[in-house]
Amino acid sequence: MFLAGAAFAAPAFAAEDAVPQRIVSINLCTDQILLSLGLGARLVAVSDLADDQDISSMWQAAQIVPTTPAALESVVSLSPDMVFAGAFGHARLTAQLEKLGIRVVRIADAARLADIAQTYTEVAAYAGAAETAKNIAARLEALLAKPSAPRTMSALLVSPGMLVHGPQMLGGAVLAHAGYVNMQGAYGDTTYVTLEQLVTAPPARLFIAEQVDAAPSRSGRLFAHPALSGAVDVERVPPSALLCGSIETVRLAAQLAQEVSAQ
Incomplete structure (x- = not known):
């Protein structure tokens, strides 16, 4: 489990770890990241909140990806080899998935602007999209490179x-x-x-x-x-x-x- 605001380290994988081919997200925040990584057919479903324009910044990209409720039967029917979840919530569901041998990756929300690029890097390391995340992180760091001078407004x-x-x-x-x-x-x-x-x-x-x-x-x-x-x-x-x-x-x-x- 990752902790918001804590120092991040890229996950270490054994050589035999394969790039996941059937990824499912059951969390709105991991939806946003995974939809940005260009995973194509490897992203088999995102949460049923991902296409809500009011709360999802990637709602347009979510139109072409199936959605799933955070329910055991629905998720298992997708035959995922990796499920992304938030650090908190859906505890019963994630425990059930793990008992079935499905790998669950829990990602905490970034609490600071400086943590956002690293969160993309973390998710991409698990999802097999490190190069894409590297480009995204560079863009984000460039946007944050020039904060406004402190004002009294x-x-x-x-x-x-x-x-x-x-x-x-x-x-x-x-x-x-x-x-x-x-x-x-x-x-x-x-x-x-x-x-x-x-x-x-x-x-x-x-x-x-x-x-x-x-x-x-x-x-x-x-x-x-x-x-x-x-x-x-x-x-x-x-x-x-x-x-x-x-x-x-x-x-x-x-x-x-x-x-x-x-x-």
Whole structure:
């Protein structure tokens, strides 16, 4: 099991270890990585969340790959020789698969932007796509090479339900890379924020994790409240970039850093 934020080491394989030919993913975050590696027919199925446009950054690529629920019968029927899962969750299913002799690889989500490229490298080492991951990692490292200089402009990133992305979350890491001061601490030791708190201490910029073309959520409509109108610069960002550490996460961080630098 890999630990988020910990130092990574490429998995060591014995010489007789064969490149897997029937790979299945039952985790949204491993879906994103495997769909990026160009595995072709070797990727026989991804999770049934992979083609959801609201939460999957690789939903278009997932249209041509079968999906599977995280259920024993469904997964076994695909005759996989390797199953990718998250570090947590689906514990019963992964244990059952291992009892059947199916190799399960558990991958923890990247907690920091700097860990994302290495997570691609880890997955690719197991999946037999090291060269592709090397190219992806180089692109990601180039995007992160020029973070914005720290600024005094405050910002807050909120998901539907008024969940605030703190410094230990991917959204908080994106704000820090862009050079923003995360306003979470201004509202006390809480992971949620209220309209009243925003009115009392509004950030200079408010990012909402919702699709640009999506119908506004209840929390999204709150941000259009007259009390906030004109006081806060509101921008939507794709929620799929914040659920899993992915190429889209790094692109978002680089985009916001560029915007801040241009101000």
